[in-house]
Amino acid sequence: MSTPLESWVEETAKLTKPSKIVWCDGSEAENERLAEEMLRDGTYIELNRRTYQSSYLHRSNPNDVARTENLTFICTPEKADVGPTNNWMAPDEAKEKVRPLFDAAMKGRMMYVVPYIMGPEKSPYSKIGVELTDSAYVVASMRIMSRMGKVALERLGSSSQFVPGLHSLGDLDPDRRFILHFPEENLIWSVGSGYGGNALLGKKCFALRIASFMARKQGWMAEHMLILGLEDPSGKVTYMAAAFPSACGKTNLAMMVSALEEQGYRVWTIGDDIAWMHIASDGTLRAINPEAGFFGVAPGTNEKTNPNIMGALHRNTIFTNVALTASREPWWEGIGGPTPSGLVNWRGEIHNGNSGAAAHPNSRYTVPASQSSSISPRWDDPEGVPISALIFGGRRAHLAPLVFESRDWQHGVFVGATMASETTAAATGAVGVTRRDPMAMLPFCGYNMADYFAHWLAIGPKLKHPPKIFHVNWFRRAADGKFLWPGYGENVRVLKWMLDRIEGGADANETPIGNVPTPGSFLLDGLNISPAALDELLRVDPTAWVEESKAIGRFFDKFGDRLPAELRTEHKALADRLERSVVTVK
Numbered sequence: 337m338s339t340p341l342e343s344w345v346e347e348t349a350k351l352t353k354p355s356k357i358v359w360c361d362g363s364e365a366e367n368e369r370l371a372e373e374m375l376r377d378g379t380y381i382e383l384n385r386r387t388y389q390s391s392y393l394h395r396s397n398p399n400d401v402a403r404t405e406n407l408t409f410i411c412t413p414e415k416a417d418v419g420p421t422n423n424w425m426a427p428d429e430a431k432e433k434v435r436p437l438f439d440a441a442m443k444g445r446m447m448y449v450v451p452y453i454m455g456p457e458k459s460p461y462s463k464i465g466v467e468l469t470d471s472a473y474v475v476a477s478m479r480i481m482s483r484m485g486k487v488a489l490e491r492l493g494s495s496s497q498f499v500p501g502l503h504s505l506g507d508l509d510p511d512r513r514f515i516l517h518f519p520e521e522n523l524i525w526s527v528g529s530g531y532g533g534n535a536l537l538g539k540k541c542f543a544l545r546i547a548s549f550m551a552r553k554q555g556w557m558a559e560h561m562l563i564l565g566l567e568d569p570s571g572k573v574t575y576m577a578a579a580f581p582s583a584c585g586k587t588n589l590a591m592m593v594s595a596l597e598e599q600g601y602r603v604w605t606i607g608d609d610i611a612w613m614h615i616a617s618d619g620t621l622r623a624i625n626p627e628a629g630f631f632g633v634a635p636g637t638n639e640k641t642n643p644n645i646m647g648a649l650h651r652n653t654i655f656t657n658v659a660l661t662a663s664r665e666p667w668w669e670g671i672g673g674p675t676p677s678g679l680v681n682w683r684g685e686i687h688n689g690n691s692g693a694a695a696h697p698n699s700r701y702t703v704p705a706s707q708s709s710s711i712s713p714r715w716d717d718p719e720g721v722p723i724s725a726l727i728f729g730g731r732r733a734h735l736a737p738l739v740f741e742s743r744d745w746q747h748g749v750f751v752g753a754t755m756a757s758e759t760t761a762a763a764t765g766a767v768g769v770t771r772r773d774p775m776a777m778l779p780f781c782g783y784n785m786a787d788y789f790a791h792w793l794a795i796g797p798k799l800k801h802p803p804k805i806f807h808v809n810w811f812r813r814a815a816d817g818k819f820l821w822p823g824y825g826e827n828v829r830v831l832k833w834m835l836d837r838i839e840g841g842a843d844a845n846e847t848p849i850g851n852v853p854t855p856g857s858f859l860l861d862g863l864n865i866s867p868a869a870l871d872e873l874l875r876v877d878p879t880a881w882v883e884e885s886k887a888i889g890r891f892f893d894k895f896g897d898r899l900p901a902e903l904r905t906e907h908k909a910l911a912d913r914l915e916r917s918v919v920t921v922k
């Protein structure tokens with residue numbers, strides 16, 4: 337008798353017609369064999385063996401360089417169940433349309449069976465997925481990003497409890513590219529892309545879109561959040577999870593080298609992109625990082641912005657779409673130092689400065705999490721870590737202050753539901769446009785966001801000590817266009833303020849949007865910032881917020897009656913507070 341996995345593999349092979357089926361065990365030997373094959377067929381380009389051991393450069397097809405949100409669908413019988421922020425197709429229609437693209441798609445190629453665990457091997461919160469793919473690059477990437485191979489097969493046994501994900505490169509034509517999710521069947525189909533979140537199905541497709549749907553049914557949370565531990569001078573570590581949209585600094589925050597290290601504050605990394613959070617029997621919110629690696633944006637990463645990751649990238653790393661130096665080392669804009677001569681750009685052409693950036697703005701590194709020296713001793717604790725603060729944030733040149741604290745859980749959910757950010761290169765489309773991105777889940781929520789808000793609202797009261805909820809904005813600019821806040825390692829000062837608030841210290845001023853620090857409540861030793869800049873960073877301009885509140889109203893209207901009444905109440909309360917405040921200012 338075949339197991340459910342064997343039957344699905346067999347059935348898929350009949351459709352995709354690969355020349356061979358390879359069951360991946362995740363071993364070192366298998367990884368080396370795949371690397372040799374990829375070096376031979378040009379999928380991999382070898383890097384300087386002395387300085388970048390067992391590390392490779394991959395160049396994706398130039399039309400396939402970022403997640404394609406417009407080609408990503410949630411397929412449920414009812415359109416209303418995916419809501420106004422997702423693309424929808426009915427499951428039968430989607431399968432009918434996309435199945436032909438899988439027909440014989442793997443002819444002449446291997447079909448790799450990639451079993452993987454999302455989450456620590458022995459955690460009760462972890463889940464199993466299996467990806468069938470015809471891309472060896474995807475296999476090697478999944479080996480870094482998850483617990484892949486034998487370990488997953490052993491945990492699965494003959495059970496049917498796994499999330500099947502079928503992936504084929506297809507012909508890489510964007511007109512025949514689809515990323516489909518069938519949450520009611522726990523099924524993923526992806527065709528026509530070999531890039532990142534489109535192709536590494538454990539990440540966005542499973543750990544966020546499918547998992548968010550599961551989490552709602554099962555009473556837990558799957559969030560687009562980093563997880564960090566802030567150690568204080570006594571050695572006590574407080575854990576925080578933060579949701580920022582793609583390419584807004586989650587990795588840098590999670591791996592920060594603290595500017596307050598001498599004062600005894602240090603940051604430990606648990607995860608940089610996804611948090612699965614459960615209500616534990618002691619009433620705490622416990623988070624695990626379902627991933628095992630970091631798939632980070634390379635441009636802008638350097639010894640100052642993220643020294644920990646820079647130290648981690650010299651072995652076992654796959655670089656995608658970065659530039660290559662004459663000494664065969666990876667290079668990207670913002671890596672530090674002058675642009676070297678003899679650079680080859682991400683397309684494989686000599687870089688002459690006239691053809692745009694040498695590295696693609698969404699070029700990436702894929703590196704095992706355990707290689708970062710900031711990795712927490714508890715990063716793979718099967719029980720997860722207790723979360724004391726949840727942080728929302730966006731990239732806003734104006735309006736949002738450096739940090740504010742919500743009044744309570746319900747207000748915090750409103751703050752998360754209404755957050756907005758300027759778009760980045762992580763997804764295709766215009767960059768720098770302000771869009772509302774609730775909880776940084778706009779591209780990743782596997783069901784109607786109004787129901788997702790209701791799920792969030794329901795979680796708080798079930799927690800004995802609900803985490804405090806904050807909002808941050810590292811990206812506020814002065815009138816001359818310059819950033820007001822230095823960011824990176826200095827962000828620890830904001831984390832410390834949050835810690836003080838959690839512990840009952842640190843002053844704040846009540847404002848219409850929430851509690852904003854008094855300038856004196858920040859530990860500013862060693863930081864060169866003018867009082868005027870600090871005032872501007874913490875300023876809440878009621879008139880500008882009135883406009884924001886109107887935009888929030890328009891956003892909420894999209895959800896009609898499905899929007900939880902509590903959020904309308906919070907919105908009304910904000911509008912009233914703003915009105916009073918504008919009158920007072922006048």
Ligand code: OXD
Pocket residue numbers: 403532533581582583609631762763
């Ligand atoms: C990512 C993203 O790759 O959010 O993490 O786009």
Ligand code: MN
Pocket residue numbers: 560581582583609
């Ligand atoms: Mn992400």
